[in-house]
Amino acid sequence: MSKEPVAVVGIGQTHHVAARHDVSIAGLVREAAQRALADAQLTWADIDAVVIGKAPDFFEGLMMPELYLADALGAVGKPMLRVHTAGSVGGSTALVASNLISSRVHSTVLTLAFEKQSESNAMWGLSLPVPFQQPLLAGAGGFFAPHIRAYMRRTGAPDTVGSLVAYKDRRNALKNPYAHLHEKDITLEKVQASPMLWDPVRYSETCPSSDGACAMILTDRAGAARSPHPPAWVHGGAMRSEPTMFAGKDFVSPQAGKDCAADVYRQAGITDPRREIDTVEMYVPFSWYEPMWLENLGFAEEGEGWKLTESGVTELTGDLPVNASGGVLSTNPIGASGMIRFAEAALQVRGQAGEHQVDGARKALGHAYGGGAQFFSMWLVGADEPAS
Amino acid sequence: MTAASPPEVLRAPLVVEFPFTRSLGPVQSAFLTGLRERTVLGVRTGDGKVLVPPVEYDPVTAEEIRDLVEVAPTGTVTTWAWNPSPRRDQPLKTPFAWVLVKLDGADTAILHALDAPGPESVHTGLRVRIRWAGDRTGAITDIACFEPYEGKTGEAAGPHEGRFADMVTGIIAPARLDYTYSPGRAQTRYINALSERKTVGERCPSCHKVYVPPRGACPTCGVATTDQVEVGPAGTVTTYCIVNIKARNLDIEVPYVYGHIALDGADLALHGRIGGIPYDQVRMGLRVEPVWTEGGRYPDHYRPTGEPDADYDAYKELI
Ligand SMILES: [Zn+2]
Numbered sequence: 146m147s148k149e150p151v152a153v154v155g156i157g158q159t160h161h162v163a164a165r166h167d168v169s170i171a172g173l174v175r176e177a178a179q180r181a182l183a184d185a186q187l188t189w190a191d192i193d194a195v196v197i198g199k200a201p202d203f204f205e206g207l208m209m210p211e212l213y214l215a216d217a218l219g220a221v222g223k224p225m226l227r228v229h230t231a232g233s234v235g236g237s238t239a240l241v242a243s244n245l246i247s248s249r250v251h252s253t254v255l256t257l258a259f260e261k262q263s264e265s266n267a268m269w270g271l272s273l274p275v276p277f278q279q280p281l282l283a284g285a286g287g288f289f290a291p292h293i294r295a296y297m298r299r300t301g302a303p304d305t306v307g308s309l310v311a312y313k314d315r316r317n318a319l320k321n322p323y324a325h326l327h328e329k330d331i332t333l334e335k336v337q338a339s340p341m342l343w344d345p346v347r348y349s350e351t352c353p354s355s356d357g358a359c360a361m362i363l364t365d366r367a368g369a370a371r372s373p374h375p376p377a378w379v380h381g382g383a384m385r386s387e388p389t390m391f392a393g394k395d396f397v398s399p400q401a402g403k404d405c406a407a408d409v410y411r412q413a414g415i416t417d418p419r420r421e422i423d424t425v426e427m428y429v430p431f432s433w434y435e436p437m438w439l440e441n442l443g444f445a446e447e448g449e450g451w452k453l454t455e456s457g458v459t460e461l462t463g464d465l466p467v468n469a470s471g472g473v474l475s476t477n478p479i480g481a482s483g484m485i486r487f488a489e490a491a492l493q494v495r496g497q498a499g500e501h502q503v504d505g506a507r508k509a510l511g512h513a514y515g516g517g518a519q520f521f522s523m524w525l526v527g528a529d530e531p532a533s
Numbered sequence: 534m535t536a537a538s539p540p541e542v543l544r545a546p547l548v549v550e551f552p553f554t555r556s557l558g559p560v561q562s563a564f565l566t567g568l569r570e571r572t573v574l575g576v577r578t579g580d581g582k583v584l585v586p587p588v589e590y591d592p593v594t595a596e597e598i599r600d601l602v603e604v605a606p607t608g609t610v611t612t613w614a615w616n617p618s619p620r621r622d623q624p625l626k627t628p629f630a631w632v633l634v635k636l637d638g639a640d641t642a643i644l645h646a647l648d649a650p651g652p653e654s655v656h657t658g659l660r661v662r663i664r665w666a667g668d669r670t671g672a673i674t675d676i677a678c679f680e681p682y683e684g685k686t687g688e689a690a691g692p693h694e695g696r697f698a699d700m701v702t703g704i705i706a707p708a709r710l711d712y713t714y715s716p717g718r719a720q721t722r723y724i725n726a727l728s729e730r731k732t733v734g735e736r737c738p739s740c741h742k743v744y745v746p747p748r749g750a751c752p753t754c755g756v757a758t759t760d761q762v763e764v765g766p767a768g769t770v771t772t773y774c775i776v777n778i779k780a781r782n783l784d785i786e787v788p789y790v791y792g793h794i795a796l797d798g799a800d801l802a803l804h805g806r807i808g809g810i811p812y813d814q815v816r817m818g819l820r821v822e823p824v825w826t827e828g829g830r831y832p833d834h835y836r837p838t839g840e841p842d843a844d845y846d847a848y849k850e851l852i
Contacts, residue, residue, distance in 0.1 A: 168558050169555070169556055169557055171589050171590065172559075189595040206708045216590040216595070217595075219595030276546070276714050276716075277543060277724050278716075279830075282783065282791050282804065283774065283776050291772040294817070295772040295852040299852075343777070388753070390801060391801070392743075392744065392753070
C-alpha cells in the first residue's frame, strides 16, 4: 500500500523576541498553535494528535512538557508525543508528525516546538560540572569555531565569507515580521567591525538568544482538499544521526548530514539539488555554516560552497536563496529553530512568505541539525502534490 | 585482594543545580499573588467546575479560561500518603503526610503537606485548613502546610478579579538533582594513568582506532575496546580558535587559544589550551606537548615542542 501524501495546511509562529515575560510557556506555545489553526481554518476538535519538541530539559529546566502543555495544546483525550533530538528537534518533531499521517495512523496532526531562552541557560546545561572531566574551556562558540577554521583551511575560502552570510541574513530578517533581530541600519562594514569572540567567529556572525514557538498543522490528502490556502506537500523527509565524537568523523561535513540529504532527495526524485530546489532554509547558528552546509547538502562540490555565497547565489535575489527568513542568525529559540526552518520552507512553496517570498518557489528544503552535529533532520516540500 | 583485581571504579557526587526563572502569565500571576495576600484563587471551566490551582486553558475544551473565583482556606483530604523521612527542601522538617486537599468551593484537589503527629491521625475525609507562612512572597510555599481543623465549612466560591497591588509576575524555581557519578571502568583506567602523567587510550579490536579518552566501546563498531595503548605525550594541533571572551568560572586570561590536539598515536583529537607561544602565532600543524602543574588531574596546557610543523596531509583526517 502506498503512503498517504502529507500536506502542511497551517503555520503559526510567535513574534520572536529576546524575552517574553508577559506569557508563561503555556501561553507562548498557545500563540503559535492558534495562529496555525487560524491559518488552516481549523479548531482544536479537528486535531487528532499533538507532537511537540523542545530543547534538552536542562536548558530551561522544563521536564515533561508533554504533561504540562496538554491543556494549552488541546491534547486532552488525544495522543501526545514528545520528540527529543537536541538542536535538530524542531525538524524531527515535524517528521514524526508527518509519519503519523503518511502511515495513516492519524488524519490531522498539530506539531509544535518552542523555547524560552530568556528562562533557559543553554551554556549551563551544556557544561555541567561532571566529576573527573576537564571543564569546557571555550564557551558556546568555542565548540564551533575550530571546525570553521578547518573548513577555511580545507577550502581556501577568503575570511570575509562569514560576514557576507551574516549581512545577508540580517537584511533578510528585515523583511520577516516574525524574526527576532531587526537591525535596520545594518551594513557589511558593521558586521566586519564587530568584535572577534572566538576567532574566526565574530559577534555579528553568531545567533541571538530568543523566546519563541512555531507550530504547523499537517494533514492527509482529504484534509488538504479542504484547506483554505494552498498547502505545501511533503516530497521527502529523513533523519540521521552519528556520534558526536568518533575516530574518522568529518566535523566539517558530517556523513550523517550527507546521508540524510541523499535520502530526502531520493524520496523526492531530486537528482540535481542545485537546479531543482528553489530555496533552502538551513540551520546556520554561526555564519560560516552556510557554505559548509551548501557542500554537505549537495548544492556545491566539496570546497566550492563559499563560492555560491560569495557570488550572491544565496541572496534573496540569487538563484538559490538561503534563509530568506533571516535564519537562525536572526532568530534562535533553540528548541523551535529547526521547526522554523521547516515551516519557512513550507511558507515559500505556499507563496505565503510575504516580503521575504522567493519568486516562483516550487520546491524548498528545510534543514535542522544539533547535538554537536549528532542529529540531522530535513524535509523537502513542494507546491505540487507529489507523484505517487 | 589479589594483584589481578581490577582497580576500583571511580565515583563522586554530582549535583546539578540551577535557579530557573519562570514568567507566570496572567492566571498563575493572580494565583501566586493571591497566596501572598492569603487568598486562594481557582478558575471556572466551561462546564462550571472550579480548578484549584487554576490553569490557563480548559482541560476539556482547550478554550482560554480567565474566570477566577476565590475559594475557602479550609477543605477536605481526598487522599494521602505518610512521609516518614522528609528530604531536603520539603515543606516540613518533621514527618508529615502528603495530602490532596479539596478546598471548600473547589472541584479539584491541591497537593500539599499536612502537619500531623502520625499516620494514625490522618484519614481521607479529614477536615483541614491552610497554615499560612509568616513571610509570604507569592509562591506555593506561602502555604506553609495544612493542619487539622474542626471549624465550619468554608463559603462557596465567589468571583474574584484576580488583581492585587504589586502583582508577582515571575518566580525563581530552583532545580536540583543529586547524582552519584561514575565514569566507568575505561575512563577510570584513563584517569588513573593521568595521575602518572601518562595518557592511555584504548584500541578498537575491529577498526583498530585508538580512542582518547576511552569510553569503553568503539562508537562506530559497537564493540568493547580492550587493548590499552599509551599515546603522546606530544601531538599536533589539528585546528583551534582564539578565545577573546572570558568564560564564567574559568580563571584564564584572554585572549587564549583553545586547540584540538591529536596526540601521537591517537585517532581522535582531544581539546586543550595552547600556551607558551603568543596566541597569534599558533597554527594548524603546530607540534605541542603537555605542561603539567602540581596537583592537576589534566595537563594545564600544551606548549610548542620546537619540532617543525606537521604536514597538513599527516593530520587532515583527524580534523
Ligand atoms: Zn571500531
